[in-house]
Amino acid sequence: MKFPDAYDKLRNWSTKLAHMGSAMALLHWDQSTQIPKNGMRGRADVIASLAGIRHGMATDPEIGNLLDIVTASPLTDDNLTPEAINIREWRRGYDRMCKIPQALAHELAHVSAEGQFVWQNARPDNDWGRFKPYLQRLLSLKQQEAECIGYVGEAYDALLDIYELDLTTARIEPIFRKLAPALADLTQRISSSMPRRNTEVEYGKYPIPDQRAFALMVAKEIGYDLDSGRLDASAHPFTTGIGPGDVRITTRYSEDYFNEGFFAVIHEAGHAIYHQGLPLEYWGTPFCSPASLGVNESQSRMWENFVARSAGFWKFFYPFAQEKFSALKDIGESRFLFSINKVNPSLIRVEADEVTYNLHVLFRFELELALMRGNLMIDDLPEAWNSKMDDYLGLRPRTYAEGVLQDVHWSGGAFGYFPTYTLGNIYAAQLIFKAEKDLGSLEERFAAGDYKSLLAWLRTHIHQQGRRYAPSDLILKITGEKLNADYLIRYLTSKYKALYEL
């Protein structure tokens, strides 16, 4: 077989895998938004079956032969054409998957599913003992997986690489080490300046249909195409790409708290806008994918925090908000702006503000690194968690549920995932800085209702690039600099100095 035939067969295989992915995404979405009560009981089995079938297709030995053909006869010397990118990514994904013995893959899938299920009940029951054996088992399986995949530096790197291509402990640790004291210091200064103003204005009466209408209006205005998406309610907000013209978002509303529903919509719209801007003519191939989890997170965080919590943004949108919500009628714009930007160290990551959020991530990174290295035993994890929490945020969980049991990630075996959240923030700050250099003051544009300029900049530099570059190369190419946490530190310090008059 010659190159063109082999490439076509691979593209066809890749598209069929993507179609199975579409079906699985829809099954998940439906399970979270539409399913009747009794439909739940069979749904997990359906998704597991499709995952198994998909895994069989993904590791089909014939694919190895086709990959050998296309890698032996390169189409062109340019390794950044869509075709070259796809071949590179197919090769990488296939080789990694084939390195994991079927028995291990099967056990991982099985224990992850079970672990998540046990965690779901152990958390509300505050029952660490019930969850512990699963976490122990998952850690051991992930250590085995890392050995199968292989690594240069250390085992944890093999897991980091799953979520953020080419990321290593050696690369991320110094960056995180620099970030930690700067954020801890900023948090400390903010905390000691409080309470300065009473600004709980985001608590009040916010009727859900009005929240939905307002959030949709804003999401549309910043660039989320509702002809290629939709907004529903679910227990946990998420974005799911079901097809080339079908990227759906969800949120969770609270009738008496504005922030929860609104900022989740903008966060998810940030992901969705990225998906909608990918090179869709290559849908079904790796080229038409976000560059990485971290870059994907940079888009959601950028729209949620850098844009939708900025003064310029509310200069434009606050009159609409006041018109929609009677609770805001007598609240001045600056009071509202302060209230949605309050910094308040708390125990739960998903409720954390822009500044302290990263501290939650940083100590989770340290904990899972120690676990993978064997420097920390599962038995000692709850206490290690609590003492890190105390070190970084000055708070001590009173229960397992408030501490080590709070996140879903480890229960599904996702070690190495947390760092991508803070990476997203670092990328976002670095990118926004460059965008502002190219476009001039963004605050002014936001205040004038111009979100198209930033969107167009992101489309060109990030969205349309798909998975062309590894994330570190992408950042370097756009900003002319390596990953640099200084931008995030500078952005947060300057923003919160002004807000808190530090």
Next chain:
Amino acid sequence: MKFPDAYDKLRNWSTKLAHMGSAMALLHWDQSTQIPKNGMRGRADVIASLAGIRHGMATDPEIGNLLDIVTASPLTDDNLTPEAINIREWRRGYDRMCKIPQALAHELAHVSAEGQFVWQNARPDNDWGRFKPYLQRLLSLKQQEAECIGYVGEAYDALLDIYELDLTTARIEPIFRKLAPALADLTQRISSSMPRRNTEVEYGKYPIPDQRAFALMVAKEIGYDLDSGRLDASAHPFTTGIGPGDVRITTRYSEDYFNEGFFAVIHEAGHAIYHQGLPLEYWGTPFCSPASLGVNESQSRMWENFVARSAGFWKFFYPFAQEKFSALKDIGESRFLFSINKVNPSLIRVEADEVTYNLHVLFRFELELALMRGNLMIDDLPEAWNSKMDDYLGLRPRTYAEGVLQDVHWSGGAFGYFPTYTLGNIYAAQLIFKAEKDLGSLEERFAAGDYKSLLAWLRTHIHQQGRRYAPSDLILKITGEKLNADYLIRYLTSKYKALYEL
């Protein structure tokens, strides 16, 4: 390999096929009810990919070996245990599928999809010439398929059997021949008695949220479990079984016409109630399936016509309807009852009443039989259609769209499907007669709000039987009689004699 292992492997295979079916059903449902506009463009490809993958799994050669093992070593002499039923149905389905060469299966799938697409546009354009070559091609492919499957009597039987197990032309033709003149005569007598009363009360203002609430209340009352289902709006009403606790229905509302939305809900609820009453502990295997399309249709028609258009039913529900809809406030119950039971020969099958509906089906059966036999050429089909329409219903289509282009079935290659509609009516009449013998006057039960008795009777005799019996055996077992159209003729004659005072 021994029997138990082989059986377990087959059950596992069957369940995985069912899981793929669940995903495909959800993709279809979503496409009809929830999908954003631009999601449409990729959806057909996703469904086609899953269908292809599922077909590969269904015809896996290893399954043939497993079937040989389980059929060679019967578990027990009782051939009506769930296991024996599953083996029988797996064998039948697998053997039939393997008889069709892959090239033919592929071409059929391809031309059917294209044919449906062309038909969708040809019908509104009244363009028979554009659709004709596809119909010609589909007929020829279905003739080839019939030859591959094989038959005793004639080629058409091989197609009938796809939709209604064991049905043959020789068995159905005398029954239809008896039905046709009786219905034509009844229609004639009704028509010549008209117009007797002005009763267009079903036209008026029926707000859609009220229609939805009322229809849901009734559907629940007759036994549709909404914890295991839901109701949405779509262009064409349908029922879809997505999982063991998830059977969804849709309807189409018209703001100013009560019948359209309401009776579609009851019709689909009839299908859904059947699905919800199957032996669900065997979900994923053939035993947990409707006995046939005809029996499935008997359930929808029974609830829609025999129950929900009866005097007893409205004796109970009319006060609720009057309370809900101001349009009915000053309309007496008997006037309403007459209006929803009007008989009026018309050109379009899906808009036909209870009496004339079967005449539409009967001449389609004659036409497709003649096509399969080679006694009628595609070129002559439009004129043959129009003259049959004239013979049976005294009307002549003025356009192709009103005539030969009106139904979707043939455009997808579904020759042999139409008879199951009238079979459903015949089954329903025969079953209701027996139910009444066992339970006493159903009208009285309906008037008293008792729908549980009929439901329980159907659960025992039909729903819980799943696919245990061939449909002809099922009817014989329940009623002690072979299929007999007299019950339908008697039911319609007596009902409409009373309504029209003939």
